Amino acid sequence: MSTLDLARPSLIKTFSRSQVASFVATMADFGLLFSLVEFFGVWYVLATALGTLTGGVTNFLLNRHWSFQAGHRKWHGQALRYTLISGTSMILNTGGVYLVTEYGHIHYSISVIVVSIVIGVFFNFPFQRHFVFK
Numbered sequence: 841m842s843t844l845d846l847a848r849p850s851l852i853k854t855f856s857r858s859q860v861a862s863f864v865a866t867m868a869d870f871g872l873l874f875s876l877v878e879f880f881g882v883w884y885v886l887a888t889a890l891g892t893l894t895g896g897v898t899n900f901l902l903n904r905h906w907s908f909q910a911g912h913r914k915w916h917g918q919a920l921r922y923t924l925i926s927g928t929s930m931i932l933n934t935g936g937v938y939l940v941t942e943y944g945h946i947h948y949s950i951s952v953i954v955v956s957i958v959i960g961v962f963f964n965f966p967f968q969r970h971f972v973f974k
Contacts, residue, residue, distance in 0.1 A: 849909050854969055861902035862960055869895025873952065884941070884948045888934050896926040899964075908973035921972040925964065932959050 849857075873891030876882035882890075900922050905911040910918065936955035941948045 849907075851969075854908055855965065857907035858903055858965055858968065861899055861907045862964070864902060865895040865899035866956065868898045869956075870952070874949070877948070885934060885938055888937050888948075888952060889930060892926075892930040892933050896922075896930070900926070903968060903973060908969065910973040913973075918972055922968070925967045925972055929959055929964055932963060 869891040871891075872894050873884075873887045876887035876890060877884050900919070903910075904915065904918060933952075933955055936959065937948060937951045940946055940951040940955055944951070946954075
């Protein structure tokens with residue numbers, strides 16, 4: 841085991857950096873989502889899924905190289921684990937936005953923000969720290 845493997849960033853550092861990475865990824869996600877819905881008339885559920893995919897790729901790259909400092913590890917395993925977590929996150933986000941919008945009678949723009957925060961903090965971060973970029 842190398843010194844790099846032993847020097848895992850602290851919880852506070854990884855959480856803080858992952859929140860910045862999430863913000864950048866969210867801007868990519870929401871930028872595409874809102875553009876697709878408002879300018880191109882794409883159904884908000886499909887646009888949510890496409891935005892989530894775009895944000896996921898952005899988030900993977902930032903987290904791998906910056907938040908969790910795991911760029912020295914093999915990317916194939918990380919990408920596979922990230923895809924599993926990201927796919928689950930996409931389902932949770934898309935389903936959550938649908939449920940909150942349709943049954944909560946809340947505009948999709950509010951729904952997507954609330955659902956994204958909940959999924960990001962309580963699902964994405966713990967799984968990325970302890971499973972994807974371990």
